[in-house]
Amino acid sequence: MEFGFGADDTAFRQEARAWLTQHTQHTRHTRHTQSQPPDWEAELGRAGWIGLGWPEAAYGNRTATLTQQVIWAEEYARATAPPRTGHIGENLLAPTLITHGTPAQKHRFLPPIARGEELWCQGYSEPGAGSDLAGIRTAARRDGGTYRVTGQKIWTSLAHEADWCFVLARTEEGSRRHRGLSFLLVPMDQPGRIEVRPIRQMTGTSEFNEVFFDGAEARAEHLVGGEGNGWRVAMSLLALERGVSTLAQQIGFAAELERVVAQALTGPLDPALRARLTDQWAELKVMRWNALRTLGGADDPGAPSVAKLLWGGWHRRLGELAMAVRGAAATVAPGDWDASAPYALDPFQHLFLFTRADTIYGGSDEIQRTIIAERVLGLPREVRVP
Structure with a gap:
């Protein structure tokens, strides 16, 4: 499978990186609190960065090739730009309307999404x-x-x-x-x-x-x-959840892993802990190659479920690893106790607690394995209790 970047992609990357550098240098946000500057979506919309994957630039958006969409997602993650609040409209609803919507529905809803005006x-x-x-x-x-x-x-x-x-x-x-x-x-x-x-x-x-x-x-x-026809439309939409954004997600994962490794290297490194860190690194590489294989056109009906199983389990284990490298200190609240904010967490503690849900939301591991068993391997369907 060939998934390379050409000269046009290099120019696109430079443009995206320059814009993100200019427009994020004064924003303040903390990734683990999901905060965002108030007009960030509109700022993205004015520059045409919303709707890159749409088939035509008819709604105030610009278009981009698949490799350029990957580049934008990667550069966005590397810039630690504010978390998106418009991604559900842009990446889930809009492609669904483009496929299943009427001309009137597209005309009504796609331009406000592209402008970052409706969430x-x-x-x-x-x-x-x-x-x-x-x-x-x-x-x-x-x-x-x-x-x-x-x-x-x-x-x-x-x-x-x-x-x-x-x-x-x-x-x-x-x-x-x-x-x-x-x-x-x-x-x-x-x-x-x-x-x-x-x-x-x-x-x-x-x-x-x-x-x-x-x-x-x-x-x-x-x-x-x-x-x-809601089931057909809904399944079409769910297939969009495991696309280009998976690669950007993995860049965020890599940054989290780097912070965990840096913490582990501040003291003596237990051999068992070293092995776990190495496994996390290797598994992240495998996830990236699998995502590129899927984007490269591999015909695999189970790919979305495989991807969810891979990243959900990996991220949950990373949260556990973050606590392990901290040792007993991981159980203590950061800084001085503040009665007005008694639930303060440091980034590692937040990572551990939030990732407990990674194997549940977005389709639980049980459901993903059932999909693979029934739709890919052709095993007998699960017996459902009425």
């Missing part, structure tokens, strides 16, 4: 229907020119900041599993009809939310892919 969240998981997405119970009933959505979503990233939510809901009463589902675009600004409750995590932060819909309205023209 999106994903209304998929529910209590009792997380990784098993086909078990959702949120219902949407047609009422003239609108759908009225009632139900609950959970683990909804950035719902507290989003302007819109794409919601998978059951539009056929009495339907089960994959049938009778529809993909709706729902505005979040509906007081009394939509309630967002942040979920406080072990880290003390609240990136995820519960979202309650009580007759929330979605216009009929904002139904994507046709009524009852």
Whole structure:
């Protein structure tokens, strides 16, 4: 598999690096708190950096080849630029609309995403229907020119900041599993009809939310892919979660590993700990090669599940390793005790606690292994209890 960078890519990298250097030198953010300058998305949009992977530059975005998309993702990670709040709209919803949306839907929603003006969240998981997405119970009933959505979503990233939510809901009463589902675009600004409750995590932060819909309205023209075709649209969207962004994620992982190694080298290095650090380094290299193989066009229906299994387990082990290199000191809060902020964590402690969920969110390890077993290896389907 050949995945090289040419002269045009080199020029693109220089442009991206120069822009990021200029525009991030005065921003202050801490990666483990997920903070972001207020107008950062709009700043990216004005420069055309949102929507590089879209097939045409018709919405205020610029386009880029696959290698250039990889370059932008890598340079963004290397610049430690602010965490994105618009990535769900740009990388998940927009490609889904480009594939399944009507011309009117594309005209309405893609330009604000490209300008960094409208933020999106994903209304998929529910209590009792997380990784098993086909078990959702949120219902949407047609009422003239609108759908009225009632139900609950959970683990909804950035719902507290989003302007819109794409919601998978059951539009056929009495339907089960994959049938009778529809993909709706729902505005979040509906007081009394939509309630967002942040979920406080072990880290003390609240990136995820519960979202309650009580007759929330979605216009009929904002139904994507046709009524009852929600499962097909939803699966198309989920396939987009394991793309170019995986390589940028790995650059972030490499930076975290470097910090853990640097900490380990501050004192005597136990041989067992040295071996674990070496394994982490080698596994990260394998993940990169696997991601490049997938981007290079390898036809592997199990690739997304393999990628999730690889990085989820790797990152969780890195969190455990970060605590191991610190020893007993890892259990002590950083700095002086402050009663007004009793839950302060240092970056290693945050890494350890947050990565406990890496093998669960985004599709649990159990679900990924089931997908590989049934869809790739052709093993008998798992027996499901009604």
